Structures are given as C-alpha cells and as structure tokens.
Amino acid sequence: MADMSVAHTAGASKAGRFIIYGLLALVCLYYLMPLFVMLSTSLKSLDEIRAGNLLSLPGGFRTDAWVKAWDSACTGVQCEGLKGFFWNSVSFVVPAVVISTMIGAFNGYALTMYRFRGSDLVFGMLMIGCFIPFQVVLLPMAQTLGAMGIANSTVGLVFVHVVYGAAFTTLFFRNYYVTIPDELVKAAKIDGAGFLRIFFSIILPLSVPIIVVSVIWQFTQVWNDFLFGVVFSSGDRQPITVALNNLVNTSTGVKEYNVDMAAAIIAALPTLLVYIVAGKYFVRGLTAGAVKG
Amino acid sequence: MGALSIRDVRKSYHGNEILKGINLEIEKGEFLILVGPSGCGKSTLLSMIAGLDSVTSGEIRIGDRVVNDLSPKDRDIAMVFQSYALYPNMTVRENISFGLQIRKVPAAEQARIVERVANTLQIGHLLDRRPSQLSGGQRQRVAMGRAISREPSLFLFDEPLSNLDAKLRVEMRTEIKLLHQRMGTSIVYVTHDQIEAMTLGDKIAVMKAGEVQQFGTPQEIYDNPANLFVAGFMGSPSMNFIPAKVEAVGGGYGVKLESGQRTHVFPVPAADGKLKAWEGREVLFGIRPEQITHKNASRAGLPQFQTAEMPIRLTEPTGPDTMVLVPINGKDVVCRVHPAHAGQPGESMELMFDLSKSVFFDPASEQRIA
Numbered sequence: 001m002a003d004m005s006v007a008h009t010a011g012a013s014k015a016g017r018f019i020i021y022g023l024l025a026l027v028c029l030y031y032l033m034p035l036f037v038m039l040s041t042s043l044k045s046l047d048e049i050r051a052g053n054l055l056s057l058p059g060g061f062r063t064d065a066w067v068k069a070w071d072s073a074c075t076g077v078q079c080e081g082l083k084g085f086f087w088n089s090v091s092f093v094v095p096a097v098v099i100s101t102m103i104g105a106f107n108g109y110a111l112t113m114y115r116f117r118g119s120d121l122v123f124g125m126l127m128i129g130c131f132i133p134f135q136v137v138l139l140p141m142a143q144t145l146g147a148m149g150i151a152n153s154t155v156g157l158v159f160v161h162v163v164y165g166a167a168f169t170t171l172f173f174r175n176y177y178v179t180i181p182d183e184l185v186k187a188a189k190i191d192g193a194g195f196l197r198i199f200f201s202i203i204l205p206l207s208v209p210i211i212v213v214s215v216i217w218q219f220t221q222v223w224n225d226f227l228f229g230v231v232f233s234s235g236d237r238q239p240i241t242v243a244l245n246n247l248v249n250t251s252t253g254v255k256e257y258n259v260d261m262a263a264a265i266i267a268a269l270p271t272l273l274v275y276i277v278a279g280k281y282f283v284r285g286l287t288a289g290a291v292k293g
Numbered sequence: 294m295g296a297l298s299i300r301d302v303r304k305s306y307h308g309n310e311i312l313k314g315i316n317l318e319i320e321k322g323e324f325l326i327l328v329g330p331s332g333c334g335k336s337t338l339l340s341m342i343a344g345l346d347s348v349t350s351g352e353i354r355i356g357d358r359v360v361n362d363l364s365p366k367d368r369d370i371a372m373v374f375q376s377y378a379l380y381p382n383m384t385v386r387e388n389i390s391f392g393l394q395i396r397k398v399p400a401a402e403q404a405r406i407v408e409r410v411a412n413t414l415q416i417g418h419l420l421d422r423r424p425s426q427l428s429g430g431q432r433q434r435v436a437m438g439r440a441i442s443r444e445p446s447l448f449l450f451d452e453p454l455s456n457l458d459a460k461l462r463v464e465m466r467t468e469i470k471l472l473h474q475r476m477g478t479s480i481v482y483v484t485h486d487q488i489e490a491m492t493l494g495d496k497i498a499v500m501k502a503g504e505v506q507q508f509g510t511p512q513e514i515y516d517n518p519a520n521l522f523v524a525g526f527m528g529s530p531s532m533n534f535i536p537a538k539v540e541a542v543g544g545g546y547g548v549k550l551e552s553g554q555r556t557h558v559f560p561v562p563a564a565d566g567k568l569k570a571w572e573g574r575e576v577l578f579g580i581r582p583e584q585i586t587h588k589n590a591s592r593a594g595l596p597q598f599q600t601a602e603m604p605i606r607l608t609e610p611t612g613p614d615t616m617v618l619v620p621i622n623g624k625d626v627v628c629r630v631h632p633a634h635a636g637q638p639g640e641s642m643e644l645m646f647d648l649s650k651s652v653f654f655d656p657a658s659e660q661r662i663a
Contacts, residue, residue: 181376181378183374183375183376183378184378184380184381186343186345186365186372186374186378187372187374187378187379187380187439188380188391189344189345189364189365189366190343190344190345190365190366190370190371190372190392191366191391191392191395191439192365192366192392192395192396193366193391193395197395201380201391202380202382205382206381206382
C-alpha cells in the first residue's frame with residue numbers, strides 16, 4: 001500500500017524506498033543488538049569484559065566460555081555444564097511436540113470433517129484451554145500426575161505439555177481444515193474410504209504447512225517453558241531452561257558473564273534453528289487458506 | 294424393478310422441512326435431471342441418494358435394494374462433484390485407482406481399468422500429473438474417470454459443469470451425453486441450468502421449495518408445464534405470461550389482447566372446454582416466444598394461427614433469430630422472428646400467433662387451467 005501511494009513519480013518512489021529500507025535497517029539493528037552483545041560477550045575473556053564496554057568487539061576467538069557452559073559450569077552443587085540438561089530437554093520436547101501435533105491434527109480433522117452433535121461446543125471448550133494461565137493448573141496437575149504415578153518423570157512432563165499444547169494445535173489444524181473443501185471427504189467416502197483412511201491418505205498429506213506451524217509453535221513453547229519444568233521435574237531430570245537459571249544464579253566468587261551468555265545462547269539455539277529451517281513454512285502456513293492452492 | 298426409486302422421501306433439519314415428500318422413479322439406463330433454482334433441495338436429494346445425508350423418512354431404492362441405511366461405499370454408486378474434489382496429493386492415476394485400491398482390486402486389474410478409463414476419456418497423457426497441473430476441463434474429465442472406473446450401477450453428478458467457461462461447458466455437455474450413450478449406466482444429474490436439463494435428460498424433475506413441481510420427459514415439460522413456475526423456469530428466453538380476460542368468441546372461448554390502439558380476441562379452440570368456466574375473468578395466457586413469429590402466408594388460414602399488427606418497442610438480434618418486444622395488455626412480450634422479417638423499434642409489424650401450444654394459468658393459484 002505504501003508502495004502504491006509513493007509510486008507517483010520516480011523520485012518520490014526512490015525517496016520512499018530509502019526511508020522504508022532505512023527504517024527496516026534500524027529495526028533490525030535494534031533487535032539484533034542483544035544477540036550481538038550476547039555473542040561478543042560469550043567470546044570475550046573475563047578481563048576483556050571488565051575492561052571494555054558492552055559493545056566492544058572481543059580481542060580473539062575464544063571458545064573457553066562455550067566449552068565451560070556446555071561441559072563444566074556449575075548448576076547448583078554439580079558442575080557438569082548444560083550438556084545433560086540439553087539432552088533432557090530434547091528427550092521430552094520431541095515426544096511432546098510430536099504427540100501434541102498428532103492429537104491436534106486428529107482433533108481438527110474430527111471437528112471439521114466429521115461434525116457431530118455438539119462439535120462446536122467441544123471446540124469452544126478446547127479453546128478455553130488456550131486462555132488458562134500455566135499457574136492456575138499447577139496444583140491440580142501435580143495431583144493428577146501423582147495419581148497417575150508419573151510425577152517427577154519425563155513421561156509426566158510430556159503429558160503436561162501435550163495436554164496444554166493440544167488446545168493450540170487443535171485450533172491450528174481446525175482452522176486449516178475448514179479451508180479444505182468437504183467435497184474431498186465426500187468423494188473419498190464414496191470411493192469407500194473410512195474415517196482413518198481418509199485422514200491418512202488424503203487429509204494428512206495436505207497438512208504439511210500446518211504441521212510445520214504446529215511443530216514450530218509447540219517446539220518453541222515447550223522448549224522455552226520454565227514453569228512446568230521447574231515444578232514437575234527435579235534434580236538431573238530438569239530441562240535446560242531450569243538449568244540455565246541455576247547456572248546463572250550459582251555464584252562461586254566472580255560472575256562469569258561470558259559463560260552465562262554462552263549458556264543462554266546454547267539454550268536458545270534449537271528454537272533458533274527450527275525457525276531458520278522452517279520459518280518460511282511458518283508464514284506460509286499461517287496465511288494458507290487466504291489463497292487457495 | 295427400476296434403477297432408482299424414491300418414495301415419499303422427506304428431509305428435515307431442526308424442524309425445517311427441506312424435502313417434502315419426493316417421489317421419483319427411473320428405469321435402468323435412464324438419465325434423470327434434477328433441476329431447480331438454488332435452495333430447492335435438489336443437491337440435498339442427491340446427497341441422500343449418495344448416502345452423504347440421512348433420510349428423515351421415506352425410502353430410496355437403488356436397483357432392488359433399499360439403501361436408506363447403507364453407507365455410500367455399499368450403494369454401488371459413483372459421484373462427480375461440482376468442485377471435482379480430486380485428491381490434490383495424488384496423481385491422476387492414483388486418483389482414478391484410489392477407489393479400486395480400497396476395494397482391494399488386484400494391481401494388474403487396476404492398471405487395466407485405469408488404461409481403459411484413460412482411453413475412454415482421452416486423458417492418457419495426463420496420468421502422471423497432479424490435479425493442480427490440469428485445466429478445468431481436464432479436471433472435469435479426471436473426475437468423470439474416477440467415477441466410471443468402478444463401473445457403478447448409478448452415477449451421480451452434482452452440477453459438474455458449473456465451474457467451466459461457457460464454451461467448455463457446451464463441449465463437456467456433449468461428452469457426458471455421448472458417454473452415457475456408450476455406457477448405458479443410469480445417471481442422476483443435478484443442475485440449475487434448464488438448457489443442460491433439456492439437452493441431457495431422458496427424464497426431468499423440476500423442483501422448487503422441496504417439492505417436485507413436475508416430473509416427465511423434457512418435451513412433456515416444455516410443451517405441457519404443470520404450473521406457472523415450471524413454464525417460466527424451462528425455456529430461454531422464457532415463456533411470455535400475459536394477463537388476459539377470457540371472452541366468448543365465435544361459438545367458443547378466447548383471450549382478449551390489447552396492443553397499441555387495437556384489441557384482438559384470439560379464439561383458442563383447443564382449450565375451449567376448460568376456459569368456459571373462466572369467462573369474464575382474467576387468466577395468465579402463456580405463449581412461448583417461438584410461437585409468435587412473422588406472418589407466414591401459407592399458414593394464415595389454419596384455425597390455430599392468428600395474426601395481429603403490433604407496435605415494436607425493442608429488437609434484440611441473436612443471429613439466427615431476432616427477439617422482438619411488443620406490448621400486449623401492458624406486458625412486454627417477446628416474439629422470435631426471422632431476422633429478415635423483423636421490423637424496427639417504433640414501427641409496427643404483423644405477427645402470427647400459434648395458439649396450438651398456448652397454455653393458461655390461474656393467476657391466484659398459479660396452477661395450469663388449460
């Protein structure tokens with residue numbers, strides 16, 4: 001729109017572009033600043049950190065802070081770095097993301113293609129799940145996990161995240177599936193396909209964009225979660241977010257900012273990676289349905 | 294036993310009656326058209342035949358089986374949808390063989406069937422493409438291919454041509470008719486286009502507001518419409534309805550028509566008996582545009598022809614014919630005239646009315662009188 005309104009003359013258009021790109025560059029700079037500070041600090045020695053200012057470049061390419069954060073930094077009493085906790089997180093995030101996405105796809109399919117009496121009500125109730133703050137469910141969830149005998153376990157944490165994520169993933173898939181014409185399902189019914197066959201042979205292959213959206217969303221949510229992690233796990237089974245918190249708060253004399261920064265980047269790396277790999281699908285998936293493919 | 298029989302079928306949603314007792318029956322190999330304006334229930338009826346919608350009451354039989362409670366896959370039917378509903382993730386070949394695969398037809402047999410279908414519809418070169426790589430006409434063909442691959446006893450078509458452009462629509466219409474001639478399978482075809490209905494159907498059911506208004510062959514429905522709605526719906530340009538008073542004339546009865554400064558009373562010998570009861574009252578006189586033409590001397594003496602000179606308000610040339618609009622009893626009446634004989638607006642011309650097929654309706658009940 002801005003493009004059209006400034007495109008009257010070549011000169012105005014050029015000036016307009018200059019302003020737009022200038023603004024975009026400023027915004028980028030603003031958002032990239034913290035990352036730059038983190039990265040450069042993580043590569044500095046403690047002396048450099050004390051001597052220079054926040055924005056100064058590191059003197060050399062030092063990776064000791066990274067090695068220490070990964071391998072030997074103290075997170076409380078034990079000093080084994082983040083590596084164990086990193087794999088802890090991976091071990092519950094992957095199943096939680098996969099299971100909640102699958103449930104979302106299935107729910108969305110059932111709620112749109114096989115409308116049953118009260119399906120809108122069920123969907124409405126599921127949506128309430130999106131608005132319940134984490135803190136509210138802590139106590140009942142703890143009781144439930146206890147009753148199920150999966151308190152303080154990876155399975156328990158997976159369960160919590162699946163339950164919490166299902167509302168969001170259902171919303172994603174349901175909204176995607178309403179854009180798929182019903183006639184497709186009708187045609188498959190007449191061809192003789194049943195409920196599951198239609199889902200796996202026809203609906204699921206069409207769902208790639210929304211699966212990517214769901215995976216990114218869930219991965220970010222579950223990986224970055226701190227509250228459930230700190231409440232429903234303990235000791236060496238804690239997720240990386242909790243370990244990072246412990247690492248930063250464990251002080252043995254000098255505060256090692258370079259190690260803290262390296263640790264924070266390590267903790268954020270997987271989500272960053274997911275966005276870089278699948279980011280373009282994310283935008284495409286969110287706008288799917290606007291344009292019929 | 295007919296190919297399809299529908300007996301007193303009703304459908305209600307939340308207490309609203311969508312279909313109010315439908316009765317239809319076709320023989321094996323017949324082409325049935327369900328036609329009507331949108332919202333008349335024709336697509337719902339088709340869905341119920343397919344098993345995609347439940348039947349509230351009544352009975353649907355396909356062949357000699359009552360199918361009310363059978364699932365779509367057990368009804369021995371195939372359907373072509375308005376949006377084609379091709380599976381976007383599958384190639385044309387996979388689309389055609391999907392139903393066969395589910396029915397566990399052996400692979401070799403599947404390949405043979407796909408090849409035969411592809412030959413029939415000339416889509417052999419498209420087999421490895423995906424639906425998104427096909428044009429509208431090609432998608433239409435594939436959708437038909439998918440339907441004929443299983444050799445069902447009944448085909449259902451849900452407005453299959455309405456997404457195509459005008460030229461392609463006419464081509465595909467011919468192809469569907471040829472396909473039907475070749476295969477001889479019974480077809481139920483839903484459309485809102487009365488020309489499609491006329492050209493394709495062996496039998497037409499004209500529907501409105503959940504009821505069948507008339508069920509018959511295209512010619513019956515065209516020549517002998519049961520009521521005002523059917524008469525107006527079928528035919529293009531549609532039938533003229535002229536409010537006219539019934540008067541006694543020459544020992545029989547006729548209709549009084551005023552045009553320009555002149556008044557004519559046209560005797561209608563064929564409808565004499567039935568018009569008698571309406572003497573002095575107003576009826577709707579229905580006459581199709583092609584029954585009002587330029588004056589033809591060789592027919593002038595015959596009793597069913599009447600001529601009158603009328604002022605021309607407008608002419609609409611269509612190529613083969615020119616539509617001439619003349620005012621009669623305050624209504625604009627369309628007459629179909631050979632271009633060489635059509636006058637100019639502002640002039641008047643002699644028109645010849647063929648009253649042998651004229652029809653009369655009760656203006657209040659809209660039912661046919663004669």
